[in-house]
Amino acid sequence: MDYTYLGKSGLKVSRICLGTMNFGPVTDEKESFRIMDAALDAGVNFFDTANVYGGLGGGGKSGDTEELIGRWFKQGSGRREKVVLATKVYGKMNIEPDGPNNEGGLSAHKIRRHLEGSLQRLQTDHIDLYQMHHIDTAVSWDELWGAFEVAINQGKISYVGSSNFAGWHIAVAQKEAQKRNFLGLISEQHKYSLLCREPELEVLPASHELGLGVIPWSPLGGGLLGRNALKKLEGSRSEKIAEQVDKHKEQLEQFASLCNDLGEPQDVVALAWVLANPAVTAPIIGPRTSEQFENSLRILDVKLDEAALKRLDEIFPGPGGAAPKAYAW
Template identity: 40%
Template sequence: MEQRTLGPDGPRVSRVALGTMTFGQEADEQASHAILDTYLTAGGTLVDTADVYSDGESERIIGRWLGKNATARDQIVLATKGRFPITDQPGPGLSRDYLRRALDASLYRLGVDHIDIYQAHGPDPRVPLDEFALFAEEAQAAGKVTHVGLSNFPGWQTSLAHALCRQHGARPPVSLQPQYSLLVREPEWEIMPAAEALGMGTMVWGPLGAGWLTGKYRRDERPPAGSRLGDDPNRGLEALDRRGTERTWRIVDTLLRLAGEAGVPPAQVALAWVLQRPGVTSALVGARTPQQLTTSLPVADLRLDPALVAQLEEVSAPQTPDYPYRFVEEISAMR
C-alpha cells in the first residue's frame, strides 16, 4: 500500500488508515483482532483510536492485539486522542494536568511505552492552548509521545496551536484530523488550507459519510437493519433527520449512477475521491468485519476518471457563505 509522510517531519503512513471507533461496540474483540490482522497483512500502517472510543475498550482491544503480535508494534504508526470524558478520568479537557493523566491511562490500556501521534481530540474553550503546547513539550521530552496532532480544530486554532508549540519548545503538530467527504467539503474553506500552509499532513475521518456514501441508504426507504442508522436513526452527525437533506440525496444519487457506469462500488468511488483531493495524506476507514474492510483497501491504488471527478465535485460543491468567503474570492480576483 502506498505510503506518504505526515508533514515534513512526521511518520510515513499508509494512504488508507484504520479507524477503530467500532472496536468494543459494533466489533467485538475477536472481530477487531481479525480486522487488525487483515489491515496489517494488506500493508496498512496507520492505526487510529481514542480513549473515548467505547470508554477505553478500543484501546484495550488494540493493546491485547499488540501483546499477541510481537512485531506488530514496529510495523504500525499508533495514534490516539484525549480530550473527552471517560470513566475514572475526571476533569476532561485540554489542561496540562488532565492530558498528563489521560496519556498515561492510554499508554497503560494500549500496553506500550510511547504513542507515535497523540492528538488533541477537539478544542477546549476553557483552557488556553498554551496548556496543550506545554503538555506536548513535556510528553515529547519524556519519550511518551513522538509527535502530536490535532483533531476537529478550526483553521485559526490549528495555526495558533502550531505557533504555541514552537514557542514553548515542542515539536509542532504533524497532523490534522478533520471530517471530510463528498458530503462535508466545508473544511476546504479554511481548515485544509491551514494544514497545508503549516506543512501538516491530514488524516481525514468520515470519508464515507458514516455510511451514507456506500449505497446502503436510499431515498424513501427505511435504513436497513444492521446498519448504523438502522440501529439508531438519530445517531450523531449522520442522523437521518440531520443529514438526509435534498443536497445529500442529490450527491448520493449522482454517486450511485457514476459508480454504476464505472463498474466500481460507490464506497470505493467516494473514498478514492477523498484520497485524490489536494492536501489529503490518509483517509480513515472503519469496519465491523474484516470482509467490510477488504472492500476499502484496494482504493489506495484506484484512480478515478477526470470526467467522473468533475461531476462529483459539481454536485457536492457546498454553498459558499457570502461573507467572508465569496467576498474574499471576489477581491482576490481584482487587479
C-alpha cells in the first residue's frame, strides 16, 4: 500500500479511502466486517463515513452505518488504532425529532450535539477527520471555527475537512482560519470522475494551492464507469443506471474499447485516472462486496501513460484546465 500526507497535515493516509455508505442498508454486517478486515490486511487505513449514512434510502435510519462501524471497532485487536476515521456533519438525522435545529446546517449547537452522537455510535473517544458535509452560508466562519476549535481542544476531533465546497468557499475558509492562527481545512471531499471534471476549474486548483488533500467521491460516476455498466444488469440499482448508460453510450463504448486495449477493466482505469491527478490524495471506493474491494486494489499498480491519458481526454473532455485559462484569453 502507498501512503501520503493528507493535505498540509502530518497525517498519513492510504492512497485508497474505504467508503462505507453501503454498509448496513446494502451490505449486511457480516460482509461489511469482512470488507473492513480485508482493508486493514491490505494496508488501507483511511475509512470514510457520515452520521446520516444508513438513513439515505434502503429503509434504515441515520446513524446505522456509524453504529455498524462501532461494533466492528468493539471487536478490538487494534482495529480503532489502525484506522484514520473520517465522518461528517450537516444533514438532517431521521433519528431526531423534527425541528428547526435538525434541518441541514452547521450551527455550533448542531455540531456539538451531532459530534457527541457520532462518538457514541462509533464507540470511540475521537474522530480523526471531522468533515462538513456541505457548505452552510447562513453560519459565520467565526461560529464555525470557534465550534471546531473547542472540539479539537477537547480532544474529540483531530482535523477538520470540508465536502461539496466551491473553490471560493475553500479560499474564504482558509483566510478566516489564518486570522485565528488556526490550521483550518486539511481536505475537501468532492465529486470527481472522468464524467464529472468541472472541479478541475476551481476546486482542485484551490485545494492544491491552499494545502487541502482532495478526496474524490463517486470516482466511478455512480457506476457508469464500472466494468458492468454496459451490460445493464437487471436489478433496481442497474435500472437506475440504464438511463445514464444510454445517454453516454458512445463514450462508454469507446472507453471500454480503450480499457480492453490496456488490458484493464473500466473501473480500474477510471480510478487510476483519478489517482493520477496531483491534487488527489485518495479516491473513495464504496464496495458492496469483498470481491469489489479486492478488485479496487489493482489501481495502485496501474500507471497510465501519456497516450492513454490523451485518449481519455478525447473520450471524456474536461473543461480545458484551471480557471480562468480554461475559458479566457
